Amino acid sequence: MKVTDKDVVYVAxxxxxxxxxxxxxxxxxxxxxxxxxxxxxxxxxxSDVPPMAQVSDRHGVDESKQGSERFAYASREDIVEGLRKSxxxxxxxxxxxxxxxxxxxxxxxxxx
Amino acid sequence: MDLTSLTIDSARSAIAERxxxxxxxxxxxxxxxxxENAQIGAYLTLSKERALEQADRIDRMxxxxxxxxxxxxxxxxxxxxxxxxxxxxxxxxxxxxxxxxPYDCTAVARMEAAGAVVLGKLNCDEFAMGSSNENSAFRxxxxxxxxxxxxxxxxGGSAAAVAANMAVATLGSxxxxxxxxxASFCGVVGLMPTYGRVSRYGLIxxxxxxxxxxxxxxxxxxxxIVLRAIAGRDPMDSTSADVPVPDYxxxxxxxxxGMKIGVAQEYFAEGLDDEVRQAVxxxxxxxxxxxCEIVPVSLPHTAYAIPTYYLIATAEASANxxxxxxxxxxxxxxxxKTLSEMYRRSREEGFGxxxxxxxxxxxxxxSAGYYDAYYLKAQKVRTLLTRDFDEAFxxxxxIVTPTSPTxxxxxxxxxxxxxxxxxxxxxxxxxxxxGIPGISIPCGKTKENLPIGxxxxxxxxxxxxxxRLAHAYEACR
Numbered sequence: 001m002k003v004t005d006k007d008v009v010y011v012a013x014x015x016x017x018x019x020x021x022x023x024x025x026x027x028x029x030x031x032x033x034x035x036x037x038x039x040x041x042x043x044x045x046x047s048d049v050p051p052m053a054q055v056s057d058r059h060g061v062d063e064s065k066q067g068s069e070r071f072a073y074a075s076r077e078d079i080v081e082g083l084r085k086s087x088x089x090x091x092x093x094x095x096x097x098x099x100x101x102x103x104x105x106x107x108x109x110x111x112x
Numbered sequence: 113m114d115l116t117s118l119t120i121d122s123a124r125s126a127i128a129e130r131x132x133x134x135x136x137x138x139x140x141x142x143x144x145x146x147x148e149n150a151q152i153g154a155y156l157t158l159s160k161e162r163a164l165e166q167a168d169r170i171d172r173m174x175x176x177x178x179x180x181x182x183x184x185x186x187x188x189x190x191x192x193x194x195x196x197x198x199x200x201x202x203x204x205x206x207x208x209x210x211x212x213x214p215y216d217c218t219a220v221a222r223m224e225a226a227g228a229v230v231l232g233k234l235n236c237d238e239f240a241m242g243s244s245n246e247n248s249a250f251r252x253x254x255x256x257x258x259x260x261x262x263x264x265x266x267x268g269g270s271a272a273a274v275a276a277n278m279a280v281a282t283l284g285s286x287x288x289x290x291x292x293x294x295a296s297f298c299g300v301v302g303l304m305p306t307y308g309r310v311s312r313y314g315l316i317x318x319x320x321x322x323x324x325x326x327x328x329x330x331x332x333x334x335x336x337i338v339l340r341a342i343a344g345r346d347p348m349d350s351t352s353a354d355v356p357v358p359d360y361x362x363x364x365x366x367x368x369x370g371m372k373i374g375v376a377q378e379y380f381a382e383g384l385d386d387e388v389r390q391a392v393x394x395x396x397x398x399x400x401x402x403x404c405e406i407v408p409v410s411l412p413h414t415a416y417a418i419p420t421y422y423l424i425a426t427a428e429a430s431a432n433x434x435x436x437x438x439x440x441x442x443x444x445x446x447x448x449k450t451l452s453e454m455y456r457r458s459r460e461e462g463f464g465x466x467x468x469x470x471x472x473x474x475x476x477x478x479s480a481g482y483y484d485a486y487y488l489k490a491q492k493v494r495t496l497l498t499r500d501f502d503e504a505f506x507x508x509x510x511i512v513t514p515t516s517p518t519x520x521x522x523x524x525x526x527x528x529x530x531x532x533x534x535x536x537x538x539x540x541x542x543x544x545x546x547g548i549p550g551i552s553i554p555c556g557k558t559k560e561n562l563p564i565g566x567x568x569x570x571x572x573x574x575x576x577x578x579x580r581l582a583h584a585y586e587a588c589r
Contacts, residue, residue: 003476015430015475016437017468018456030469030530031476037531038419041489044496051491052498054321055307055547055572056351074350083347084215091214097444104439109451 003031115140116277120186120334123280124227127174127185134167134174134185138229141187145231145278153253154273156192158232159199163187166229182337184227189279191270192233193240194220194325195314199230203316204238204248204266207442207462217314218349219283219325219342226341231279234269238464239433240285240318242266243293243536246527247466254523257299257563261520264294270328271298281329281338285315287322288421289516289540292552295328296515296565299554301582302328303335306573307547308353310339311346319428320351322421322544332553332583336360339575355573363576368584369403371577374508378414379539385518391556391564392514395585399512402584409504409511413496414542420497421541422534423477423490430474436462469530498546505548505571510578513539515552515565539567549575553582555589 008028012019019027061070076083086092093099098106113126115137126132142160149155170185190196193203195213202208216224224230237247245253245268253268255261256276263272267284271294274282284291286304295302303326310325317323327338340361345354375396380389400406438444438458445457463471477486504511517538526533543550548569555566566585570578 007476008472011472011476011479014479015471016434016452016455016459017463017471018460019468020460023465023468026465027469027472031473033531034422034473034534035476035486038423038486041416041419041423041493044413044416044493046489046492046496049492049495051488052495053491054351055498056353073354076347087214094214095211095441097438097442106439106451107448107454 002035003028116144118280119331120183120280120329120337123186124180124182124184127170128180130174134170134229135164137185138163138167138187138231141231141278148276148278151254151259152256152272152276152278153235153251154269154276154278155189155232156202156204156235156250156269157200159196159230162199163229163231166224170227170229181225181227182341183223186228186280187231188223188228189231189234189270189273189282190220191236191267191282191284193236193285193316194283195316196220196230196233199233201233201316202250203240204236204250205462205464205467206249207436207458209249209443211441213314215314218311218346220314222342223283223338234267234273234282236269237266238467239316239429240266240287240290241429241466241470243289243533244521244523244526245269245294246523247464249464252523255298255520257561258520261522261562262297264297264516264520266290267294267328271295271300271302274298274300274328274330281327281334283325283342284328286324286326286544287318287425288544289537291324291326291328292540292550292565292567293516293537295552297520297563299563300328300330301332301335301551301553302326303339303551303575303579304543304549305339305343305575306353306549308351309355309549309573309575310342311349311352313346313348317432319425320432321428322425324544332551332579332586333361333364335551336364336579353573358576360576360579364580364583366580368581371404371510371581372407372508373399373404373581374407374409374504374511376409376411376414376504376511376513378411379513383517383535383538384514387558388514388516388518388564392512392566395555395566396512398588399581399585402588404581407508409508411500411504411542413493413500416493417497417542417545418534418538420490420493421537421545422473423486424494424545426470426474427477427487428474430471430478433467433471466530494545497542501542501546501548510581511569513567513569515539515567519558519560519562519564543569548572549578551578551582553586555585
């Protein structure tokens with residue numbers, strides 16, 4: 001077993017998930033079975049292989065430039081209103097579970 | 113004229129020639145949905161007001177004798193992971209059960225600008241995570257070809273709606289096969305464009321480096337028409353590519369003779385169902401008869417694609433789904449006293465089992481001490497998988513594979529074994545990881561009369577070639 005119950009509790013905390021006792025047990029079983037399968041990646045020697053974060057790195061990039069200049073295709077003028085107008089308060093807050101006229105409302109912030 | 117069995121072209125010209133109206137077409141589809149949806153479960157929300165308004169606009173154009181746009185009056189459905197202004201968008205999740213977006217997804221806006229009539233929002237696996245549509249928080253979708261079976265996932269509603277004539281065409285999203293696999297299971301056409309070909313703006317994010325929007329349709333030509341409408345640079349998505357959009361329809365009829373088609377033995381290995389193998393092999397034979405040259409290619413890292421995909425996709429998902437915290441638009445648990453309790457309890461109540469599993473897996477893979485061993489390792493293998501394709505495509509114009517190792521499986525068959533479910537994506541995840549386009553088209557049926565899908569993969573931004581091949585195969589099938 002690679003993952004222990006303690007790991008499950010710790011990762012759930014990192015992910016802001018509150019798991020029930022039953023969920024904790026299933027999660028322990030599933031994570032171990034999935035990660036065991038993932039371990040086959042270790043069969044590959046990747047010491048000289050660069051990581052690939054995204055596909056866009058391969059397209060539209062200007063190889064003759066340096067640094068962020070290489071990604072010039074992805075940038076745009078910095079305009080105050082942006083590409084679309086900001087949402088009015090009322091619309092932006094319309095889906096909020098709790099809000100007043102200007103702000104989202106949340107319960108009191110108390111350190112755990 | 114049966115109004116619910118039309119293709120995009122036949123629907124649009126029937127309206128243009130005043131044989132029917134966009135309104136009649138929309139009403140006929142709604143009547144059909146009313147009759148079928150209780151059983152199939154493809155639609156979660158209908159957007160009747162919006163649809164009828166658009167239909168009226170198209171009918172007025174037709175009455176004035178104006179030329180109709182490419183999708184003029186065509187009834188379509190949208191997977192419920194694409195935001196629609198004023199129309200509930202749930203992503204198949206309880207956490208967004210009451211969410212009404214204040215803006216439109218670019219792909220949806222472009223469909224409407226091209227004249228499409230949006231009938232409603234289509235069921236899917238929660239946050240597009242699943243291969244059977246059983247992870248929808250609302251209800252599973254059933255396969256219209258066999259109601260005891262799954263339609264595939266995650267765009268199960270999008271595929272089922274087209275298969276059951278509840279829409280002429282639909283939009284789906286594909287992160288690990290979620291357009292192509294359900295298209296294969298339901299016997300329709302499903303196209304995943306190149307990464308960056310279609311803007312992701314307004315798509316509820318699952319794994320941002322892997323998410324693609326694309327069409328599910330009755331014919332290859334329809335897929336070409338929809339892609340033409342939604343493709344192209346969008347300033348709202350910096351990863352959308354500034355690459356010219358060809359006229360895919362005009363390219364369809366170019367000859368395929370002399371095209372080089374790769375066949376990789378890694379896609380015909382253990383686990384492939386015999387009937388699927390036979391159907392795909394006979395499709396390859398047909399392509400040969402069309403004058404294509406069949407070339408063996410090797411994609412040696414294919415066996416590592418599933419672990420690579422499920423590490424990268426879950427890592428990205430764990431970050432993307434952090435936003436569902438019960439503050440701005442997602443479900444908030446009742447009776448909570450502190451902010452941190454609110455976060456945890458809201459997410460506990462709002463997310464289903466598979467979404468939690470993926471958030472946990474992704475968080476684990478990114479956590480201190482495991483980042484290098486899992487996430488970084490997977491990113492490196494992603495490079496190797498992409499190089500496999502680069503090398504193969506130096507020799508061939510397209511690669512042909514089965515879309516899925518089996519035809520549609522039964523509801524409940526894999527739902528208690530997450531790993532078995534993940535392995536259903538074995539032939540599709542590679543294209544998402546490499547960012548190349550892929551299409552699934554029907555290529556026969558099993559003895560139990562279940563559709564089988566043929567997958568054609570192409571070079572980056574070369575959708576034209578795979579559409580052309582698919583179109584040629586469709587014509588001789």
